[in-house]
Amino acid sequence: MSKKLLKGNEAIGEAAIKANCRYYFGYPITPQNEIPEFFAKEFPRVGGVFIQAESEIAAINMVYGAAAAGARVMTSSSSPGISLKMEGISYIAAAELPCVIANIMRGGPGLGGIQPAQSDYFQATKGGGHGDYRMIVFSPASVQELYNLTKKAFYLADYYRIPVMILGDGFLGQMMESVEMDGQNDTCEPIPKPWAITGCRGREKQYINTLYLVPEELAELNDRLQEKYRQIKNSEQAYEEYYMEDADFVLVSFGIAARICKEAVDLARDKGIRAGLIRPITLWPFPEKAFADLTRAKNILNVEMNAGQMVEDVKLAVSCKIPVHFYGCTGGLLPSSKEIVNRIEMLGGTPK
Amino acid sequence: MERSDMVISGFGGQGVLFVGFLLAYAGMLEGNYVCWIPSYGVEMRGGTAHCFVTIANKEVSSPIVDRPSVVMVFNNPSLEKFETAVTPGGHLFINSSLVDIEPKRSDLIVHRIPASDYANELGNSKVANIILLGALIQATEVVSIDNIYLALQEILPEKKKKMLPLNYEALKFGMSNLV
Amino acid sequence: MSVILKKPLSLTDKKFHYCPGCTHGVIHRLIAEIIDEYDIREQTIGIAPVGCSVFLDWYFNFDIIQAAHGRAPAVATGVKRVLTENVVFTYQGDGDLASIGIAELIHAAARGENITIVFINNACYGMTGGQMAPTTLEKQITTTTPYGRDHKTSGSPFFVPELLTNMHGVGFLSRRAINNPKNIVRTKKSLKTAFKVQMEGLGFSLVEILSICPVNWGMDPQKSMQWLEDNIIPHYPLGDIKMPDFDV
Structure with missing residues (x-):
């Protein structure tokens, strides 16, 4: 085996x-x-x-x-x-x-x-x-x-x-x-x-x-x-896309936090929200290519286990043309998928 | 089964992490996606040790276990810590030889098994964890006994292979003494 | 016509950039002579420190790696563990070796790394302009001990090879000076023993060489040599401290 x-x-x-x-x-x-x-x-x-x-x-x-x-x-x-x-x-x-x-x-x-x-x-x-x-x-x-x-x-x-x-x-x-x-x-x-x-x-x-x-x-x-x-x-830019084909609410997250975001995307989709995820696999070089053509995206929520670091690169990657929000946990705490869905709803991610 | 989330919790040295590892290993042998997460660091020094185990038939997105459907506890603090997290209708396995408090919830399937006493009857107090594991797989069918046994064969180092028959006996004993 | 003296092959043609009276040049030449004599130029790798001798590559005609301040023994460890058949030495001053890099030195010795350390002790920081070094003598005036080094506030000078004597993996320890021809010959012999210890696989070897720094001491080279003899040599006893059981 x-x-x-x-x-x-x-x-x-x-x-x-x-x-x-x-x-x-x-x-x-x-x-x-x-x-x-x-x-x-x-x-x-x-x-x-x-x-x-x-x-x-x-x-x-x-x-x-x-x-x-x-x-x-x-x-x-x-x-x-x-x-x-x-x-x-x-x-x-x-x-x-x-x-x-x-x-x-x-x-x-x-x-x-x-x-x-x-x-x-x-x-x-x-x-x-x-x-x-x-x-x-x-x-x-x-x-x-x-x-x-x-x-x-x-x-x-x-x-x-x-x-x-x-x-x-x-x-x-x-x-x-x-x-x-x-x-x-x-x-x-x-x-x-x-x-x-x-x-x-x-x-x-x-x-x-x-x-x-x-x-x-x-x-x-x-x-x-x-x-x-x-x-x-x-x-060498590398990233994974999850349900991005029709996403108008985009989560961006890396590492273990991105897996929690995947569950959040599933939960949001269950509610009829067109959520998707971009997961950078290379953090440097930051995968700007993933953000080059986000015509559908109305909102971006960046989720990290820190006080907001990659979020700066996301803002740069979309040239601030799409609102970029942040949800983070510090101290060794983990974000919860339900809380992420709450944030999506608060930020106007509504069922279609 | 889509996804089973489990917690195994007790003192360090009670084989808590090992039971979780066996479950994950058997789950992998059955072709499922598995995830095993231990508590680590200072928590391990004399305090409670616990692990989370997820077995799923599709890729595990979030490996976080906050609402387990199965919880196995080997001491009072573990019961107090994890009872509230169990999903309604979930299974709570208690080593009643060591836990002397009662669960508060009435919406759970509670299995009180004097696993340490049984283990002593089998001649080795260390297999209490395996007896409780037998009860768990009998009640939940999350993995088969054959694959637990296969996992044991693959995991145990050569010099501990002589423990295989005792472990198998303990598994069978746990399965037939499920309450 | 026969050649009776020539520049060692292990030295380049570049003129030394060191200050007038500086003894780095003498020590560089000794090392180059030894490497020629052992015929190991093509397998020798030198690790340069941070300090006046940072540009070792300018003068040595073999492979050189320049290391971060104090880390030469760690870099040498990495090199030697990969290239076990090569001869690897570090060349470090008293600030680099005895201050910021003392941990790397002691643990390379404790591991018995089969490398050679050439330790230049001139009782001050040369490159940065004459500040106190760990080996600066009590009462010695430097730019950061303008009233003289006082052990109550700035510590006492310490003895580097002596720190390493009881370590199992250490094959050779010696302290020499380059104040006169006799001592220069002895320095060369100790350096030669140190490289031999490495080539025989007998472990860690270190030679401390008491030197001068005329510009930062504020003396001419001759007075500097006198000051070395009157003050530094009496404080740091010369001789082989730990020896192998062979002679070179």
């Missing part, structure tokens, strides 16, 4: 092994501890290297080193730990190194809580670390998708030489669902890395650097990065 009942966090590990990742560096933090524990147990069986680092800072810099040496490598953490990794992520982006970073989000700010949240959207998509850089950010909504997107993340990281973040949450990381492990479109083949630092045998010496004291040279790096980001924006 190719189906396995997996925790979200374990699915990340299974996918990494499938994608030929053999290096993991991390530091424990709830609710993602199953990820380092998975690698500690499984890597010795496949010749991989697991290190429990002394801190998230050390872990991300081990990732930097292993990526510079040409390896497929990943780390994972949860919100406060991801903040600590931000310095390293900025360096990795500047050095154009490929790696995968999983953030199994918990509520913040500060130490926050350990219950699920989506409050790191800004951090993931708008920078987080210093400088003009971007990461590809995937937002899976099921354990199967965690598996598929993690595999894809390794490939895209190598292809574009860019850090890729899997942005999950405590709920998704902890829940178990069945996962189809075979029969996926495998995009795991290795990509040659002539730029890697491996010792200069048989070639000129090479250098990986993030310091440019001459402004024109730093501008050149930034121009190159921005060109790469434009290319990714054109090619």
Whole structure:
């Protein structure tokens, strides 16, 4: 049987092994501890290297080193730990190194809580670390998708030489669902890395650097990065549409909140309301293409497990031509589908 | 069955998460969509542990379980916490060896089963959860005993395989002692 | 005509950008000579710190990765775990290594990472303009201890290799100085032992090198050397601290 009942966090590990990742560096933090524990147990069986680092800072810099040496490598953490990794992520982006970073989000700010949240959207998509850089950010909504997107993340990281973040949450990381492990479109083949630092045998010496004291040279790096980001924006936007064919009331939501919204769409449809859902799968690049042709939509309700972050990108994507409303929960609380339907009705989503 | 939402709740160490896992695994074996969600973190340290299990014949949209149709409890706090959530006409399974308070609602199908006492009769207090699981599948038919047994065979590590006959006995015992 | 002295192959032709009297150039050359002597240029990977020696790549004729401030031992860990057959060393100053990067250093040593650390101690931050470092002496004046370092408010200088002596995975620890030809020869020998320890797979190796910073100390190079001999060397005893059972 190719189906396995997996925790979200374990699915990340299974996918990494499938994608030929053999290096993991991390530091424990709830609710993602199953990820380092998975690698500690499984890597010795496949010749991989697991290190429990002394801190998230050390872990991300081990990732930097292993990526510079040409390896497929990943780390994972949860919100406060991801903040600590931000310095390293900025360096990795500047050095154009490929790696995968999983953030199994918990509520913040500060130490926050350990219950699920989506409050790191800004951090993931708008920078987080210093400088003009971007990461590809995937937002899976099921354990199967965690598996598929993690595999894809390794490939895209190598292809574009860019850090890729899997942005999950405590709920998704902890829940178990069945996962189809075979029969996926495998995009795991290795990509040659002539730029890697491996010792200069048989070639000129090479250098990986993030310091440019001459402004024109730093501008050149930034121009190159921005060109790469434009290319990714054109090619990698991903989203799911649910009942969008005739929707005049559009929900927009990502990750686990989007699944609650799906139920809300079903409930609203039962009441005769033409509701639909757009679920961004890439948060960066934000799937603007999904909003390009919303001629029927009269209202948009954005649902997030935070105080309103992606809603800004939705407003930009529709150029404020359609009213965009927001419903959010913070602190680790989950939105309820019934409450979402109430909001739809309050905002004028009426049966046809 | 379109979608069954269940809650299993008790103290850590009572096999609460394991029963939920077995249900989800058996559900998967039957070709259904399943979802298992544990309580986690500090809640687990000495407090109650619970899990939510959903088995559905179509994709599970929202995995949130706020109105379960089946609740199984192994201690007083669990009964107090989840009794109000059960849908009217839903099933409430109580390990009456450990729960000494009465449910307040009269619109539920209540199964009071002294599972820990039965487990001791079978010679191992740890199978109380499996006895209650037997009662649950007898009453709800949410999965078959064959698939629970198959799930056990697949899940139990080699060194615990010797526990299979006892678990099977406990399942059968629970099924035939449903009240 | 025979060549009796030449520039090591492991050094580039670029002129050092370091301040007059700075000792980085001497230490760079020692490392380059050793790498030539062991014939490991094509398998060596250097990790540059943040500090005056951030541009290691300008001078070393082999692969270099530049790391974030203090994180060189973590970066070296990542590289060495992937490329187990390569020779990996970090080159770090006292601010980078002993202040912001002390956690990365200690844990790389505790794990017994098979890497070499070259630790330059000149008792101040050079690149940022002469601020206090963890290794700044008591009463020493820097731009952030303008009245002299006072342990009651700014802590005491501490001994880096000595911190690591009881760690199982540490193969070699040494402290040397570059104040005179005799000590330069000893420094080279310690560096050579450190690289050998790595090449033999004997674990973590570190050489601390007591150095000068004339510009930030506000002295000419000669006075700086005198100050190193009169103040720094008496405080930080020279010698091998933990040794392997072979000689290079």
